[in-house]
Amino acid sequence: MTEIRKVMCCCGQGLGSSMMVEMNIQKALKKLGKTNVTVGHTSLSEVNPGAADLFVVGRDLAPQLKSYPRVVVLKKIMSVNELTEKLEKAFAEQSDTFFIE
Amino acid sequence: MIENLLKEENCVIVDRVQDWKDAVHVSLERLIEQGYCTEEYEKAVFDSTAEFGPYYVLTDNMALIHATNKVGVSKTQMAVTVLREPVQFEEDGADVQILIALCAVDANAHIDGMATVLKLFGDDDKSDDVLAAKTGKEVFEIFRQYADQED
Numbered sequence A: 001m002t003e004i005r006k007v008m009c010c011c012g013q014g015l016g017s018s019m020m021v022e023m024n025i026q027k028a029l030k031k032l033g034k035t036n037v038t039v040g041h042t043s044l045s046e047v048n049p050g051a052a053d054l055f056v057v058g059r060d061l062a063p064q065l066k067s068y069p070r071v072v073v074l075k076k077i078m079s080v081n082e083l084t085e086k087l088e089k090a091f092a093e094q095s096d097t098f099f100i101e
Numbered sequence B: 001m002i003e004n005l006l007k008e009e010n011c012v013i014v015d016r017v018q019d020w021k022d023a024v025h026v027s028l029e030r031l032i033e034q035g036y037c038t039e040e041y042e043k044a045v046f047d048s049t050a051e052f053g054p055y056y057v058l059t060d061n062m063a064l065i066h067a068t069n070k071v072g073v074s075k076t077q078m079a080v081t082v083l084r085e086p087v088q089f090e091e092d093g094a095d096v097q098i099l100i101a102l103c104a105v106d107a108n109a110h111i112d113g114m115a116t117v118l119k120l121f122g123d124d125d126k127s128d129d130v131l132a133a134k135t136g137k138e139v140f141e142i143f144r145q146y147a148d149q150e151d
Helices: A017-032 A059-065 A080-092 B020-033 B039-052 B111-121 B127-132 B136-148
Strands: A006-011 A038-043 A054-058 A070-074 A098-100 B006-014 B062-065 B077-087 B096-103
Touching (some): A017 A080, A059 A070, A070 A080, B006 B020, B006 B136, B020 B039, B020 B077, B020 B096, B077 B136, B111 B127
Parallel strands (some): A006 A038, B062 B096
Antiparallel strands (some): B077 B096
16 A cells, blocks of 8 residues: 555644644654654645545544545544554555545 | 733633523633634634534533634634533533633644643543633633643
């Protein structure tokens, strides 16, 4: 599969939860020993499938990213534990398309 | 520095609000009065709620009231309102008692504030401490304490 080098978090406004998820991803990557991965945050209206290798969103926006190739959906948007678990799965995925809910 | 983003006088405890719209209004009132944002910004919160639903309810009892940075924001700032009586933003929604209002000039200026919100309301949830505060000053002190704390 294509290596995950860039992760994008998105939320409705691109200011609040996506920024906190970005901070949590930095922590999770450290825990998972992943280096050379960049992380960004943006709003739903500005995001496009080419913007990153992996997209992370909250449950409320998950339906809008259904067509994206690689997506992680968070039930608890503030939880670094849930995020770390799901990121680990994402990095272990063999397929180029997945939707981890 | 959390002091640049959150003022002690903008941390308040309120007994109750009439409904979720009143909650949004009350949470933003001080920021509007002090010129950090305008009434247009409040309208943007209502417009976005109509479009997305209550996207700012982030935990079982906390809402980060905010809208886009493109409308009616002049300076980045936060305000905290603790409600004695919870409010719901949708039917069967969370019983929200902690309202954190945010207006941000861009996507990054408020990073210290968001780091503090994460420390307070992440996996190791400290909302009981916030709800136990007796005065606005005590609410502010909790935010300042966690802002200064290392991860």
